[in-house]
Amino acid sequence: MEKSSRFGSEYIPLVSETSTRLRLLIPFSKIAWFTVSLPFLGFAFCVCWSVLYNFKEATFTHCEVYNFLPSISAAIGHYKPQSDVWKAAIAIQAHTRVLVLIMYYRHYKETVYKWAQFVAHIALAAYAIENTALVTLSFWSSHDNYALHKLSFITFLIMSLLHMSLSCMITRSCRSPAKDAVEASSFKWKWRMLFANVSSILLACYFFYRHNKYCEANVYSLFAMSEYMVVLTNMGFHMTAAWDFAGRKFLVSLKGLRII
Template sequence: MQQRTGAATSSSAADSGKGATDHPHPSRRSDDDGDGGGGNSCSGDPAAISTTISSKQQVEQADAREPKEEQVAIHYLASFHELCVVTALLPLVTLFTCFVTAYVFQYDDVHETHCRVYNIVPSISAITGVSPQRYFWRISIALHIGPRIPIAFVYKNYYRSQLRRLNPAQVPQTSLLITLILVLNCIEVASLAGVTYISNRENYPIHERIFITFMVCSLCYMLATIKLNDILNKGQSLSEQQRLSIKWKKILFAISILSTVGLLVFFAKHRFYCHDLAFSWFAFFEYLIAIANMLFHFTIIWDFPSQFLMIVQGPRENLAQYLSNRPKVD
């Protein structure tokens, strides 16, 4: 009996010791909960919190310094074909209007010449030198000249894009011819402005010299353009529009040459001999030359049938890269 009681006492004591081991000191449990209860070992460390905030600020500053990609925006889009049609027809319509109104309402003024002989056809300088036709014609030419310079450079780039068709030995001379065409075109435009804004009544010697410059540059431009097209299109299959363009360029150049010969002959008869109707024939050939020149430039409608003119805003690097890698026009 005593042995059994002692065993039971020993067992109870062992159980009590075990219970004491399973339940640690309350203050120790509090420390453990403080370390792991929140799931963040540095939540209570001020230095760690400061480091985290500083890292976030650096990331935000780096994002702010990083340049944002600029979007490409098209501010203006116009049909290049329609622009060329308006540009070519504007002086033609204006010339016809000036002729009719001056002939009907200012007959005596536009037929006056230094010879004072019979005359039935007034010159272009006469019908565009009286008022109000003078202002109408000058406004028309101002609107006409504006697009002419960009068109000249469009033609230059258009021709240069076709140089890859040629034998490498032909490229330098052809490139020089393209530059010559650009220069002649710009001089022709400048001469047209000079003839328009310096009338024969205001300063006849200067007007005459500028008119001669216009005539020479216009004929040389036509001839050089025809020659260039023959070089670039030799052995190529052309579309119907391209064939029409080349055909009419040659026809209009021939008309201009013949009209120039007739103009010089009758100008001499009028200037030195004062023949009757000599000035009328001179004016007639002058109109033919002007109309042929306008129609020659009008053939651009076949050269650029579906192009567009755009004003684009965007990163210069992206636009420059696009222009350098743009597809070539055949």
């Protein structure tokens, strides 16, 4: 089988080489879409269900003023079945993101300049920690363990920003220029998602401060909307993996797993 020009294939044996009859070829783009779609659909379900069936409780704050949207914490962690749906989505995507991490490790190893390999290692470590923090903040809500939830959220936010920033820097300055329009498009969307993510974080901080300072109606909902944008832009950034590895596939057979 012909190897990709971007980086070679790798074979991971699972059993003895006895049969090639049963094979499954999975485009990596589908894995990337699946990895992002799970938390997106889970997130959308949690928000919609909370608005429809837990509106009063989910939008309540200490200011006791009207709000039209719940915060992410209230939507995904305080009520059932929302918390169960969110935990299931995060648990599944955490496993598929390991495949994404492996792909980026191999990609950076083959394409990043030697002098910048340590930058790639930091980006990969940030990616792994971000995923771990997402799991812990999802499985331990602020009601279950406030200290752990808070630490996990802060860690997720910092590692997410670090990973996105370093990924953009690597793509721009630490490797050879994009070889095709797909790679160029991925690079552009990475920068757009990073800019939108940082802007959303700043807006969330502003609305959170304003809500606690003045207790105005609907301001907490504006904070919630900013939170949503932080999450959605993070998902959008991770979706660029579908472009980074366009044309790559996973071949699963009785021989093992091969990336082609």
